[in-house]
Structure formats: structure tokens, C-alpha cells
Amino acid sequence: MSLVQNDAARLIVKNHLDQIEAPPSSLTETQKREKMQQIAELLKEHDATIIAHYYCDPEIQELAEATGGFVSDSLAMARFGRDAPQKKLIVAGVKFMGETAKILSPEKTVLMPTLEATCSLDLGCPIDQFSEFCDAHPDHTVVVYANTSAAVKARADWVVTSSCAVEIIDHLDSLGQKIIWAPDQHLGRYIQNKVGAEMLLWDGSCIVHEEFRARGIEQMKALYPEAAVLVHPESPTDVIEMADAVGSTSQLIHAAKTLPHEQLIVATDRGIFYKMRQAAPNKQIIEAPTRGAGATCRSCAHCPWMAMNSLDAIIDSLTSSDLSLHEILVDADLIPLAKKPLDKMLEFTASMKGV
């Protein structure tokens, strides 16, 4: 296994993070209800539905559920968006999720609360550098995580999410294929260790999951010795090694429900607690410690880009006269190329249980 070092891509992520403004202040319960009611009416008026990710703030997930929309992981969001009968999709998440919805349903209008909401994995894998890397290894099958731009997807043979990455790489390995994996190095390493496939890894990472530390979890385990540890595989290897359950967001919610433990130490974005509490209402859910627990930490178990999905921003996406602030557009030439590896994933996973 080898790892591509990419300083230029790391700098892009850092510069982007430096530009993030603080998330809006929290609303009173009455203000929240009023805004939700306004959005419900706007959705009807616009024939629109909300598709939200588990990492969004609880009020956004609550809104999606209350208005007949959907809350899930990126794989299920893609499926829901493709099959939704509405003409407009409001994707509350980050940009690659909006782009995926547009690629799968080019005839629909796809809006996002803000186009500024991106992802360190997407930013850390620029198409030009990635293409060069692929060109240098023409005998490899190119597999990219969903957290990538439309252009990177268009360059790939397969797109995967964390719900199905192990199974798809295992399948490709069984066919004797060598793999280029991008962009998350930790997830790539996890899959490589599990499957034993020959993989060249891009060195991207998630700024949220990379913050979790094995030592912090050890200290937490000392306080809660009976607790199970649940870890998303974008976390560092030594954190994954401490886990009782490793998996995608949907798989971790399922584990929270089915594991016998009464206490759960959870190493993923804290937005997931909203759904985890619904799934396991009587269990104690404990946030795994991160490296940066100080006041200046912008990614302490909550993605700063996911946090941009506010109720006000959703209202703006449905009322603004300037659609360029909200509408996802994907180059028409890229759509068929990016759709191909996405369709392969959707077809492959249609026969998998529990994804």
C-alpha cells in the first residue's frame, strides 16, 4: 500500500477553513417553530422536498422529517433524490451531495441552503492532480468516495460510500484488480486492512474524524468501562482499532440500537446523536473526545460546513431572487461520465442487505 503526498491539496483545505464564519446563533423554540412552518409552506408552493444528512443540526433533521423529506447517509440520500417525485430538491448537507443529486436527476432543480458548504475530502482532491495520478497508474481501477467533485467522479470507474466501500473493493479484489483509492486515506487504510486489496491511497482526510484520538477514548473508557465504542472509518487507524463497531453513519445508528451496551462512546460527527437517540432512546450516548477540545476548535466532532445548513439559509434558498447562491449546476458534459460510476454503485448496492 502506498500513500500519495499532496501538500498543495492540504493548503487548499486550510485556506478554505480559514474563511469559514461562525455558525448562526441558536433560535428560541418559538422562532424555530415559526421558521419551520414558513418552510413547510414554501416547500408545498415550490413542489420541493428536503434531503438532509445525519450530520446536519437537529433542527434541520427535524424539519426534513416533519415535512415529508428524508434524513440519512449519502448513499440513501442519493437514492431518495433520484426517486423523489418533486421537481425541486433541497439538499441540506455539503456540496458533493447536491452535485450527486443533480447528476442522478439532471431534470430536477437542486438547491442547497448554501453553496459554501463543502468538505475537506472534496477540496483535498483537485481534479487536475488526481487525473495526473490516475494517468500515472493506468493499470489500476479508480475507486472514489462519494465525497468528491463531479469532475473527480467523472474520472472514476466506481463511486462508493462508507456503507458499501468494503463490499465493492472486496468484489474488485476478487476480480484481481489493483485499486486507486481517493480521497480519504483513513477509510482507504481501513478497507485495505479488511480486504487485503492492492491499493494506492490518496492522502485526503476528514477534518472532523481526523481529530479523534485513541488516548482520549482510552480515558473515556476508564470513566465508562462498560461502554461500547462506535467509530466511523474516516477516523485514524488506532481509533478504529478500539472500536466495538465500525461503520457508516447508518451502520453506527443500527449498532447503537442493536448492541447490548447501555452506554455508547461515539466517534463521529455529533449531528448523528439526533437519530441515534431516536434509535436507542434509553442508552447514554457519549461524545468521543477530540484533540482540539479548546474554544478555538472549528471541527470538534461537528463539521463546520454541515453547520452552515440553517433554517434561515433554507428559507433563502426557496425565496431568493438570486438562484446562483443556491442552485447546483453540473457541467452537462460531466453528467453522463459521473453518472456511470454512481449508477454502478447504486446497482451493486441494490442487492446488498441493510444499506
Ligand code: SF4
Ligand atoms: S464531516 Fe468530514 S467528510 Fe463529512 S462533510 Fe464534513 S469534512 Fe467532509
